[in-house]
Amino acid sequence: MRFEGLARLGRGVIGALERLGRAHLLLLAILGGTGEVLRRPRLLFDQIYNLGVLSLLIVGVSGLFVGMVLGLQGYYVLQQFGAEESLGIMVAASLVRELGPVVAALLVAGRAGSSLTAEIGLMKATEQLSGLEMMAVDPVRRILAPRFYGGVIAMPLLAAIFSAVGVLGGYFVGVGLLGVDEGAFWSQMQAKVDFQEDILNGVIKSLVFGIAVTWIALFQGYDTVPTSLGVSRSTTRSVVHAALLVLGLDFVLTALMFGD
Amino acid sequence: MSVESDRDVLVRIRGLHFRRGPRVIFDDLSLDILRGSVTAVMGPSGTGKTTLLKLITGQLRPDAGSIEVDGEDVLRLDKAGLYRLRRRMGMLFQSGALLTDLDVFENVAYPLREHTDLNESMLRKLVLLKLEAVGLRGARDLMPSQLSGGMARRVALARAIALDPMMILYDEPFTGQDPISLGMLVSLVRQLNDAAGMTSILVSHDVQETASIADYLYILSQGRIIAQGTREQIEGDDSEPVRQFMDGLPDGPVHFHYPASPLDEDLRSPGRRR
Numbered sequence: 001m002r003f004e005g006l007a008r009l010g011r012g013v014i015g016a017l018e019r020l021g022r023a024h025l026l027l028l029a030i031l032g033g034t035g036e037v038l039r040r041p042r043l044l045f046d047q048i049y050n051l052g053v054l055s056l057l058i059v060g061v062s063g064l065f066v067g068m069v070l071g072l073q074g075y076y077v078l079q080q081f082g083a084e085e086s087l088g089i090m091v092a093a094s095l096v097r098e099l100g101p102v103v104a105a106l107l108v109a110g111r112a113g114s115s116l117t118a119e120i121g122l123m124k125a126t127e128q129l130s131g132l133e134m135m136a137v138d139p140v141r142r143i144l145a146p147r148f149y150g151g152v153i154a155m156p157l158l159a160a161i162f163s164a165v166g167v168l169g170g171y172f173v174g175v176g177l178l179g180v181d182e183g184a185f186w187s188q189m190q191a192k193v194d195f196q197e198d199i200l201n202g203v204i205k206s207l208v209f210g211i212a213v214t215w216i217a218l219f220q221g222y223d224t225v226p227t228s229l230g231v232s233r234s235t236t237r238s239v240v241h242a243a244l245l246v247l248g249l250d251f252v253l254t255a256l257m258f259g260d
Numbered sequence: 261m262s263v264e265s266d267r268d269v270l271v272r273i274r275g276l277h278f279r280r281g282p283r284v285i286f287d288d289l290s291l292d293i294l295r296g297s298v299t300a301v302m303g304p305s306g307t308g309k310t311t312l313l314k315l316i317t318g319q320l321r322p323d324a325g326s327i328e329v330d331g332e333d334v335l336r337l338d339k340a341g342l343y344r345l346r347r348r349m350g351m352l353f354q355s356g357a358l359l360t361d362l363d364v365f366e367n368v369a370y371p372l373r374e375h376t377d378l379n380e381s382m383l384r385k386l387v388l389l390k391l392e393a394v395g396l397r398g399a400r401d402l403m404p405s406q407l408s409g410g411m412a413r414r415v416a417l418a419r420a421i422a423l424d425p426m427m428i429l430y431d432e433p434f435t436g437q438d439p440i441s442l443g444m445l446v447s448l449v450r451q452l453n454d455a456a457g458m459t460s461i462l463v464s465h466d467v468q469e470t471a472s473i474a475d476y477l478y479i480l481s482q483g484r485i486i487a488q489g490t491r492e493q494i495e496g497d498d499s500e501p502v503r504q505f506m507d508g509l510p511d512g513p514v515h516f517h518y519p520a521s522p523l524d525e526d527l528r529s530p531g532r533r534r
């Protein structure tokens with residue numbers, strides 16, 4: 001009786017470790033399907049379209065609003081120090097370094113990750129995955145691998161679009177509405193945003209997020225309990241885990257990249 | 261049965277043990293499936309017929325025992341070997357297991373596209389012939405969600421025979437078929453088996469239809485084979501469990517119920533708390 005709680009804790013920890021192990025084995029199997037993806041690029045293009053192109057609208061609109069808010073807030077703060085000319089660099093750096101990769105990843109987890117999990121989970125629940133295995137088609141290579149690479153390729157592109165649209169949003173608000181000098185806005189941005197420091201690090205971040213989000217989504221679908229409730233739970237877990245992991249990874253990556 | 265030479269046996273199962281949690285599904289099961297035969301596996305719902313098919317095809321692994329298909333030890337095969345073997349097996353799932361995002365034509369074409377280099381016109385001919393065989397050539401443009409259960413299973417059958425396998429495993433192909441399609445399917449199973457030299461394992465509850473085409477029958481109950489033989493042998497068998505099953509008698513040694521405590525005891529107990 002007294003050890004009931006302890007036993008439950010132990011079971012929970014062992015269960016989590018087992019899941020972690022299965023997730024890594026799945027990732028290995030997916031990477032083993034790389035050759036197949038290269039041999040049939042059509043499968044990959046379909047997924048880049050599915051996960052990337054179809055996420056464009058939400059990513060673009062969100063980027064615009066985030067950029068506009070940055071323009072407003074940045075202006076009010078900078079203006080107190082008479083530094084509103086620096087608005088361009090402030091907006092661009094925050095977007096490229098942080099908000100682009102992070103917010104785009106969160107949006108993709110919600111829009112594309114959840115649908116990946118539900119798709120794979122339902123295929124498992126309706127025995128479609130077993131059916132493929134019986135046709136001697138490996139579902140991990142045929143179904144999961146193209147989706148994985150599709151997500152990983154789409155993510156940095158979406159983050160870049162998010163940042164670019166965001167900069168435009170900041171420009172409309174800062175230059176268009178609040179009257180920041182247009183020349184200063186662009187020239188400071190051009191002078192101070194560093195390719196290696198800012199752009200490259202942002203791309204690396206969103207690549208890492210792309211791997212994390214797609215991996216979690218595919219694992220949650222593949223590992224689902226094959227019932228309605230099971231698929232619904234996995235879908236929720238897919239978004240929650242992906243969001244937490246993205247934010248945690250962002251801290252770690254930022255500390256590694258910008259701390260000295 | 262045991263006098264058959266090794267070459268004639270396509271599937272050989274020895275000492276098979278399998279359990280799901282605490283529930284023993286197979287307890288020392290041994291059976292042979294002869295090459296070129298239609299072998300029926302019958303038994304009450306929940307005895308493990310589907311499980312047996314999944315064990316034979318390597319989708320599940322037994323706790324003990326050996327399973328050999330065409331001379332290959334299924335349990336020893338690595339993934340590539342197992343997939344090579346499965347290319348020569350077709351399985352008709354109880355649920356159909358069609359790919360819901362592809363239409364009927366593409367579902368049947370799928371294994372051909374995956375495993376052969378046929379050109380498009382050749383592929384189209386093959387697919388249409390397979391669909392014609394199950395009477396669904398006209399349904400080629402429908403999506404799986406637009407099919408009835410019985411139609412979906414027939415499409416799945418067309419897909420299972422697309423690669424002309426050496427063996428086909430049917431999991432209840434006759435369920436949900438109207439009398440006409442049923443008659444058609446029954447003769448199709450026999451015809452495929454004889455014309456293409458296939459071996460068929462047929463799991464079914466339709467005692468009469470199954471017995472009419474099966475060369476050999478196994479009746480499973482509670483993890484064991486309770487009877488086996490040709491149709492005549494089974495029909496002549498007047499042991500109680502066999503008669504109960506073949507004649508559909510509600511009461512007897514074969515339990516219709518999933519194991520449970522006595523009903524009156526169960527009704528009197530307070531039940532689970534919510």
Ligand SMILES: Nc1ncnc2c1ncn2[C@@H]1O[C@H](COP(=O)(O)OP(=O)(O)OP(=O)(O)O)[C@@H](O)[C@H]1O
Binds near residue numbers: 280308312
């Ligand atoms: N995934 C599973 N987890 C646990 N137990 C299972 C699972 N699948 C099946 N079983 C159990 O295994 C037993 C055999 O199931 P199986 O599906 O093989 O029966 P069956 O003979 O095909 O029945 P039916 O004729 O109704 O299709 C059943 O008692 C079932 O409760």
Ligand SMILES: [Mg+2]
Binds near residue numbers: 309310311354431
């Ligand atoms: Mg079954």
